[in-house]
Amino acid sequence: MKGLHNLSSDFLLSLVTEKNMSLNTASSYKADLKIFFTFIEEQGLNFKTIKKNDLGNFFQKQKERGFSDNTVSRRLSTIKQFFKFLVHEGLIDRNPCEEIKNFKKTKKIPGFLSEKEVLSILNSASRVGKNDVEKARNKALIEILYASGMRVSELVSLRKSLFIGTPEIILIKGKGNKERMVPISKIALSAVKKYLKKLKRANLELYKNEFLFPSRSKNGFLNREKFFLIIKEIAYTAGLNAKHVSPHKIRHAFASHLLSNGADLRVIQTLLGHKNLSSTEIYTHVLDEKMIKTVQENHPFAKKDFKNLKTYN
Known part of the structure; x- marks a missing residue:
């Protein structure tokens, strides 16, 4: 057995x-x-x-x-x-877990990076790297991440063929090999083109690799751990607390900033590749903040000193 x-x-x-x-x-x-x-x-x-x-x-x-x-x-x-x-497989008669109820999951509100902080990260990306190719690569990585909100595993394994021409959207494979469309901004696309141009000039062998972010690793592309360290260095260069910045935090920023600027929650769900809407609802905290600010700025009583208000019966 x-x-x-x-x-x-x-x-x-x-x-x-x-x-x-x-x-x-x-x-x-x-x-x-x-x-x-x-x-x-x-x-x-x-x-x-x-x-x-x-x-x-x-x-x-x-x-x-x-x-x-x-x-x-x-x-x-x-x-x-x-x-x-x-x-x-016929190895046991019944599942001993059948009667155990699922534990209640705790929904955590993700750490929030402001638009100003993300802009600082984007501006600092091209300053991190050992040479011009790495600097251009890091810029492309961050621009794509914030433009699309894709997962790290999806980002580092992108294929170069997706960026032939000037695509506005690309088809990627996410969790469970499920395909979805994600947007690519003109700024992100421009960063990719500049990076590939530098890579081709500096290292033709790596350029011929099928992956957009090639490496000599077993998988043939930049690994997640390496990208995690790159993000930390970029955050430090941007003058931010590197402990509070990660690829996942930028993915959260993508969703939160879209929502706070009026995007539909279900559209964000599709963009993130969430199976259930409940996974996306954690981002609605930005709406709570926006509602409070709206009341504070527009409610007639919020603009006055409550001590001077008359009492209404």
Whole structure:
């Protein structure tokens, strides 16, 4: 009989090949299962003997160790799907997770970068890099990110062919290999063209790579970790607190700034690639701020000293 780790590999392979799960998500599932398997082994259990109470004990320990509700909730989802896979394969009769209710997720309001802060980041991008090619690349990366709101994994793996001519929108593959259209501003497109021109002149070998942001990494394109460090350096150069700036924060800024300037929430949902509108509703905090400001600036009583107002019966 296969061991847990071999079964885990079969399970993850089925998710990627049959359900079109992205490799990044599969990697998170793999990490979740590794933690769960360690617990099983420590308790002297196996996937056939584990009970509902054992699972409850596992999730309780996760909370006691300080993991967030969202993380514990994701791990429950991972483990539920794993046992569902075992049932489907005929290795167990029933899913021990069936009676465990999903944990309530906490909706976090994302950190907010102002338009002025983002402008500062955009202006500083071309000042960061070892040479002219890297500086031009970093400028293109940031311009595309703020122009489209795409995820980091989507950004770094863009193919060069998408930018042939002067496209206003491009087709990308997001979570679960789902395709969607995202906009590309004239400024972002101009940054890409300048970058490619410099890359071709400096390194023809890398220029021939199919990816827009090529590297000699295993995947052939700039990895997410490297881009994360680039963002931090750009933020520092812009005079901002680098701890509070990340690629994801710029994605949030894209959504928040669109909303505060009147964009429809469902349009933003489509642009971000969110499956459910509830995922996009976290950005409505900018409307709350806008409503308060509108009342303060336009309500007749807000403009006066309340002590001097007459009492109305």
